[in-house]
Amino acid sequence: MPPPDVFVAETSFHVRYAETDAMGIIHHASYIIYFEEGRSSYARQRGASYADFERQGFVLAVTEIHARYVKAVRYDQRITVRSWLAEIKSRTVTFEYEIVDAETGDLFVTGHSKHICLNSKGQISILPENWRGWTLS
Amino acid sequence: MPPPDVFVAETSFHVRYAETDAMGIIHHASYIIYFEEGRSSYARQRGASYADFERQGFVLAVTEIHARYVKAVRYDQRITVRSWLAEIKSRTVTFEYEIVDAETGDLFVTGHSKHICLNSKGQISILPENWRGWTLS
Amino acid sequence: MPPPDVFVAETSFHVRYAETDAMGIIHHASYIIYFEEGRSSYARQRGASYADFERQGFVLAVTEIHARYVKAVRYDQRITVRSWLAEIKSRTVTFEYEIVDAETGDLFVTGHSKHICLNSKGQISILPENWRGWTLS
Amino acid sequence: MPPPDVFVAETSFHVRYAETDAMGIIHHASYIIYFEEGRSSYARQRGASYADFERQGFVLAVTEIHARYVKAVRYDQRITVRSWLAEIKSRTVTFEYEIVDAETGDLFVTGHSKHICLNSKGQISILPENWRGWTLS
Numbered sequence: 001m002p003p004p005d006v007f008v009a010e011t012s013f014h015v016r017y018a019e020t021d022a023m024g025i026i027h028h029a030s031y032i033i034y035f036e037e038g039r040s041s042y043a044r045q046r047g048a049s050y051a052d053f054e055r056q057g058f059v060l061a062v063t064e065i066h067a068r069y070v071k072a073v074r075y076d077q078r079i080t081v082r083s084w085l086a087e088i089k090s091r092t093v094t095f096e097y098e099i100v101d102a103e104t105g106d107l108f109v110t111g112h113s114k115h116i117c118l119n120s121k122g123q124i125s126i127l128p129e130n131w132r133g134w135t136l137s
Numbered sequence: 138m139p140p141p142d143v144f145v146a147e148t149s150f151h152v153r154y155a156e157t158d159a160m161g162i163i164h165h166a167s168y169i170i171y172f173e174e175g176r177s178s179y180a181r182q183r184g185a186s187y188a189d190f191e192r193q194g195f196v197l198a199v200t201e202i203h204a205r206y207v208k209a210v211r212y213d214q215r216i217t218v219r220s221w222l223a224e225i226k227s228r229t230v231t232f233e234y235e236i237v238d239a240e241t242g243d244l245f246v247t248g249h250s251k252h253i254c255l256n257s258k259g260q261i262s263i264l265p266e267n268w269r270g271w272t273l274s
Numbered sequence: 275m276p277p278p279d280v281f282v283a284e285t286s287f288h289v290r291y292a293e294t295d296a297m298g299i300i301h302h303a304s305y306i307i308y309f310e311e312g313r314s315s316y317a318r319q320r321g322a323s324y325a326d327f328e329r330q331g332f333v334l335a336v337t338e339i340h341a342r343y344v345k346a347v348r349y350d351q352r353i354t355v356r357s358w359l360a361e362i363k364s365r366t367v368t369f370e371y372e373i374v375d376a377e378t379g380d381l382f383v384t385g386h387s388k389h390i391c392l393n394s395k396g397q398i399s400i401l402p403e404n405w406r407g408w409t410l411s
Numbered sequence: 412m413p414p415p416d417v418f419v420a421e422t423s424f425h426v427r428y429a430e431t432d433a434m435g436i437i438h439h440a441s442y443i444i445y446f447e448e449g450r451s452s453y454a455r456q457r458g459a460s461y462a463d464f465e466r467q468g469f470v471l472a473v474t475e476i477h478a479r480y481v482k483a484v485r486y487d488q489r490i491t492v493r494s495w496l497a498e499i500k501s502r503t504v505t506f507e508y509e510i511v512d513a514e515t516g517d518l519f520v521t522g523h524s525k526h527i528c529l530n531s532k533g534q535i536s537i538l539p540e541n542w543r544g545w546t547l548s
Binding site: 159169170173191198199200206209 | 297306310333342
C-alpha cells in the first residue's frame, strides 16, 4: 500500500485477450508493461509526460524490476494500476506499484522499478528540471 | 508454397509460452512477429542484415500485412518460417511467408507483407544498393 | 470508413511505450492486438462479451487478418479503434476496423479479420444464440 | 554467476525487432520472456518439458520476478540465456538467470523467478515426480 501523503496516480483499463496465456490467466510479463503504463500515467498526471522527457533529450533507463504475484487476473477484468514515487534523487527514480481489481479492490500484483536518467549519448545525467522538482507527495 | 527457383530463407525455433493465449494456442498476432523474424533471417542469409539497412540511414516501413491461419500451434512445438521475395522494386518490397511444423512439415500459417523504404526524414527513398541488387532467386 | 447504418463500436486509449519499436513508432503487430481490443469492445457494447462467449463453451478462432498501414503512431498518442461487423453467418464472422487519432481523427490503419466458431472439441460450430442474432446495424 | 557444480541450461537466439522500443534497445519486459525461455530450455534439457508438466495436470505459477539490467541489448544481437535451479522444495521452485552476449560473453541482465505448483483446481500441490527428483547439479 502507498504510504500516507504520497501522490498516487491511478489508471484503469480492461486487460487484453492477447495478454492471457495457456494457463487462462494474464501472463506474468504483462504486469511489467502495466507498471510502465502506471509510470506513463503518473508523469501525465503531474504535468510532465514521458514523451516530453524524451523530447528534452533524455531517456529513463530501467535498472531493476521486481514484481510479486498475489492473485491471477483473467480476460475481461478491469484493473487499476496505482503508481507512486518511492524515491527521487538527482539522477535516479524509484516507482512503486499496486495492481488491484478496478471493481472490488482485490490485490493482484505489487512491485517496484528503478531507473536512471541518461542523455542522448548514453551518459548518466541529472533529471530534467520539471521531473527533478517532484516531491513524493 | 514458394514458386520454383526462388531463394527461400528458413529459420526454425520453439514457440514461446508467453505467445500462447487462453485458447491454449499461439495468439494470432505472434505470427506477424514470426514473419518479421523470417524477414530478418532472409536478410542475414543474403548477407545484408536489416541492422545494416538501418545503419545506412533507412527504415523499411510496413505498409500491409496479410495472414491466413490454417492450423493452430501449441506451446513447445518447433516451427519453421520460410520467407521469400515476391516482388522487389526500386522503393518497395513484398515478402511472402509460410510457417510449418519443423518436424512434420504441416502447414500452420501463410501470409505476406509489403514494405516501403524511407530515409531518416521519413521520405520515400530508393532501397540501399545491397538490397536493390537482390533478385527473387 | 464504416458503411452508413452499421453499428460501430469505439474504444479509445493511449498507446504504450512497450508497443513502440526502434523506428520510434508503434510496431505493426501491435495494431493486430488493437483490432482484438476493438472486437472485445464491440461485443461488450452489444451486451454479449467475448468472456461469456467462451463461458458458453465456444472459441472464436481467427482465420484471416489483414491490415493496411497509412500513417505511423508515436508514443503518448491517443487512438480510437472503430470496429464493425462486415458479415455474420451461422458459423463465421468478419469484422472491419479503422484506427484513427483520438484527437484529430487522422487515419492510421485499416483492416479486417475473419473468424470461425469452434466448440470445445475444436469442431466448427454454430455461433451462440446471443451472437447469432446480431444484425450489422 | 551460477554457483559451481550447478546444472546450467543454455539457449541462444537473436533478439527480435518487435522486442525493441523507441529507445532503440530491447524493451525491459522482453527479458522476463527470455527468462521463461530459459526455464523452458532447462526443463527440456533435463528431459521433463514444461508441456509434459501441464499434461500431468499441473501449472507452475509465477509468484515473484526480479531482474537487474546491466547493459542494453540492440536488434540483431545474439544472446545466451543461462538458467539454473537456485532452490527446489516439494511445492516451490526458484530459478536464477543470466543473459549474456552470445559472442563476447558480456553480461546484460541477471534475475530470478519463484514459482509454486498448482493443480487443475488451482490448489497448491506437490511437484510432479519427474521434477521433484531434480537436484541442483
